[in-house]
Amino acid sequence: MIHKTNRVHLVEQVAIQMEDLIVSGVWPVDEKIPPEMELMKEFDVSRNTLREAIRALVHAGLLESRQGSGTVVRSANALSATLKRYIKKSALLDTLDVRLALEQQAAQLAARHRNETDLATLEQCIEACRQAVRDKDRKKFVAMDTRFHQTVVQASDNQLLIDLYEPLLENISESIEALMDLKTPLKYEEELHLDLFAAIQNKDKRAASVYVEEYIGALKKDAAEMMEE
Amino acid sequence: MIHKTNRVHLVEQVAIQMEDLIVSGVWPVDEKIPPEMELMKEFDVSRNTLREAIRALVHAGLLESRQGSGTVVRSANALSATLKRYIKKSALLDTLDVRLALEQQAAQLAARHRNETDLATLEQCIEACRQAVRDKDRKKFVAMDTRFHQTVVQASDNQLLIDLYEPLLENISESIEALMDLKTPLKYEEELHLDLFAAIQNKDKRAASVYVEEYIGALKKDAAEMMEE
DNA sequence: CTCCTTAAATTTGTAGGATGATTGGTATAG
């Protein structure tokens, strides 16, 4: 009995094609896709079939339908949306340990693969953080700090690592911000950023790993304290 | 303008309820869910609405519909299926680096949190690997080796880490098996397993981390060689 | 009684139409 029902149903075919259109950028993020009537003709399927395909991508977080308005592309990354939703249900300390795992490895890879553009971006982020502290602009500081770490991971040149890290960091930033008492003074351990930057610049894997551990360690300590209150 | 379209559509409501039933185990994995006719009455929605909800979970990998037979629960973990599909499109070496990141961190956490049950399972796996080598049973060896590493990660007591690692390891095992020439003699570096076990038993974080790096490093070297051919 | 074939019932897949709800824009009245 070699026979195996390999038939791919219409709905799945349409969903795959639409996913391709999104991932490849033919349907750009934040823009509307054609209305159902047109897509029915385009894919030559019935309204039900088309809607089931759309619904699958909506649930996956790639699309968002708005009654009366249309359907817009929400994300071009299937993993991002699912992971983000999943992380939301996880414990913050668990999430931080995973972040430590990924960023430590990313920093080591970055120490090997970083190019001049990466280094320049990192320096800009550090300077922007410094400026934000001077301006007492907490929002800008968090944004620039986030961008710094994201740049480190991007310099790793490992796409899977990048895609896993991004939703993680986003979630952590939200949690930390929610926990952070606005009265808490904005403190900035600039040395850690500078040390990590130097390690990556000097292609020193070991040092890069150590500094990431220090940074996340401090974050874990802060988070634990904040949650006690 | 505080108003925000917070209306949750019927389809999404049904999908969420069904997802709950799956995750909570009311609808167990590998078993059929009630037919559409019953679910229509149960949720008090039309067939279209119900089917769109089902389709969303099918696409997410939680369900699998078979025409004429019914719909069965395929997985109780929304992340697993998505991640598995995503990893399939990633480069093996990228995947191995992510595995290194996760397993290194997991081993360190395991060195802290491991209990007697974990240690016993690890010892069983090592013994089973040894036996499989004696029997020249490649399939059993891979299965036991996989179980060993999964147990290490499980001992970390970090659910997010566990859920991320599982599909990763599964994919790597498949890739390695596909690459492996069946004529290649079955070699088993037993020392690495024993060393890692000892480190976890002795709660030696540093050593655990080093041995995982050695293990994955050897795997990366093998994979790189195999791909050259 | 057992085994095989065939027919019926069950279940999902696809199609098409109808109506309601929401949104965005347009035209009209002031």
Add this chain to the structure above:
DNA sequence: CTATACCAATCATCCTACAAATTTAAGGAG
């Protein structure tokens, strides 16, 4: 010009019908 009322576009939900695949049951041959 502004504000209201209206209209068109679009998605949300529901309904019915039939096709395709599978499972189950019935019936007959041995």
